[in-house]
Amino acid sequence: MAAVTEDDLTSHVTRGENASRLLHHDAVVRSMQPVKTLTLGSGQQTSQVPVPLNSGWRRRNLNVVVFVQARTSRHIVGAELLPLGRM
Numbered sequence: 001m002a003a004v005t006e007d008d009l010t011s012h013v014t015r016g017e018n019a020s021r022l023l024h025h026d027a028v029v030r031s032m033q034p035v036k037t038l039t040l041g042s043g044q045q046t047s048q049v050p051v052p053l054n055s056g057w058r059r060r061n062l063n064v065v066v067f068v069q070a071r072t073s074r075h076i077v078g079a080e081l082l083p084l085g086r087m
Contacts, residue, residue, distance in 0.1 A: 001069070002049050003032040004084070007061045027065075030057055035066070051084075059084065 007026040013019055035049050051064060067079040 001032060001067055002035050002051065003065045004030045004051055004053070004057075005063045005065055006030050006057055007063070008058070009061075027063070030054065030062075 005027045007028075009025040009028050011023050011025065013021050013023060031052065033049070053059070053062070062084040064082045064084050065079065066082070068077050069075065070077055
C-alpha cells in the first residue's frame with residue numbers, strides 16, 4: 001500500500017468540547033492505494049506507482065508512506081516514509 005500524508009494542517013472547531021479551538025494535525029492521509037502483489041525471490045524487485053497529487057496540498061508538507069503486508073496474515077512486514085516535499 002502507498003499513502004500520501006500531509007503534515008501541518010489545522011482545523012477550527014466550532015462546536016462540541018473543543019469549540020473555539022484551533023487543532024493541529026500531522027500525518028493526515030490524503031490518498032491511499034494498493035501498489036501490487038509482490039512475490040519475493042532471491043532477486044531484488046522494484047515497482048513504480050503513480051502518486052496523484054492535489055494542487056491544494058502543500059507539497060513541502062507531503063510524505064509517501066509505503067508498507068508491505070503478508071498476504072494471508074495481513075501483518076505489516078515492512079514500512080518506509082519518504083518525504084515527498086523534500087525530493
